[in-house]
Amino acid sequence: MAVKILTDSTSYLSEEICRELDIKKISLSVSWNDMSVKEVDINNEDFYRMMEEKGIPKSSQPSIGEMLEEMKRVVANGDSLVCIFLSSEMSGTYSSALMVKDMVLEEYKDAQIEIIDSRSNCMQLGFAAIVGARAAKEGKTLNEVVELVKQNLRRSRFLFIPDNLEYLKKGGRIGGAKALIGNLLKIIPILTVEDGKTAILTKVRTKKNAVSAMIDKLVKDSSIYGLKEIVVHHINCYSEALDLSKLIEEKLGVKADIVDIGPVIGLHVGPGAIGFVYYTEKDMR
Known part of the structure; x- marks a missing residue:
């Protein structure tokens, strides 16, 4: 067996x-009023174009x-x-x-x-x-x-940052006023997943600083728990993902493959989001 x-x-x-x-x-699938499609059957570029035309879809199991x-x-x-x-x-x-x-x-x-x-x-x-x-x-x-x-x-952790707060606002993850103020001040939340839900790890000014803060967290976890494997995630920003992968290799000497995030998760964060997932040799929680 x-x-x-x-x-x-x-x-x-x-x-x-x-x-x-x-x-x-x-x-899983995404659906608008007039159509439904499995996320494995649609690429990100087509999906976000359709989302601009049709609005934010619903996801279904x-x-x-x-x-x-x-x-x-x-x-x-x-x-x-x-x-x-x-x-x-x-x-x-x-x-x-x-x-x-x-x-x-x-x-x-x-x-x-x-x-x-x-x-x-x-x-x-x-x-x-x-x-x-x-x-x-x-x-x-x-x-x-x-x-x-x-x-x-x-032993795993997921860290990611949105390009802006509009999709989090549209998806009901944050209020409109917070999104407006955040975008004006260029405040970027570093997001993670804790106890099954999206959570804010910390907030920083500018996307560049957010990337640096994510790298610092990765380096710290690696020194304490030992890094096993890592991948870089992105939504329609491959060149940024490639830069992040190179930065990880420079800092830690490990290869980080690049993996697209698809529509079901991506619709809540929006194009331009970037981050990484890694797991370690010892328990982190």
Whole structure:
């Protein structure tokens, strides 16, 4: 019996990594009044163009049918399954997965399925899936894979900064007055994910200073906990992401791959957002 890994599209894992590690993804969607599209089926440039034309869309979780089909496919083959999904504070995907698990167990009573709430998204979720998949390929048991995934989530951090506060305002994350004042004063919040929700780590003046503050936090965590892997995230600002990746390599001597953030998460922050996700050798929480 093998252990298989299922995650969702907000992990933003590349198709290459998913093939290499045998990770399956189910997609969340974005929808306007007149159309709905899976985020894996639309690129960022088209999405933000459509958002300018149609307004901010709503995001929705994967369909119950798709989730049920994927879980059944695994257990029908005699394998066990570890599902790792974005934060239950951000989406109903996790709670739906618990319901689908019960549906599967009605038909496959001996099925072994574990559902994990990552309490995050993007490559903080993605790294958890990667670590789980690597462990599964090494022949680890279901319980061992689950523990390594949970351990990784205790050891990872996501830091990012918006280009401006307009999308946070539009998405209801901050009030209009705060957004106006913040933009006028060029105040940039450094955002993170804590206890499943987007939180403000600190605020600084200008995006350049925000990048420096993020790097300082990364260097400090690396010196205390030991850095394992890191990726740079961006939304439609690849050249800035490349500069940030080079800066990380200069500071720490490690390679940071660049990973786009897609529509479901990106609609809350907007184009020009940049940051990184990393995990360490020791627990940070």
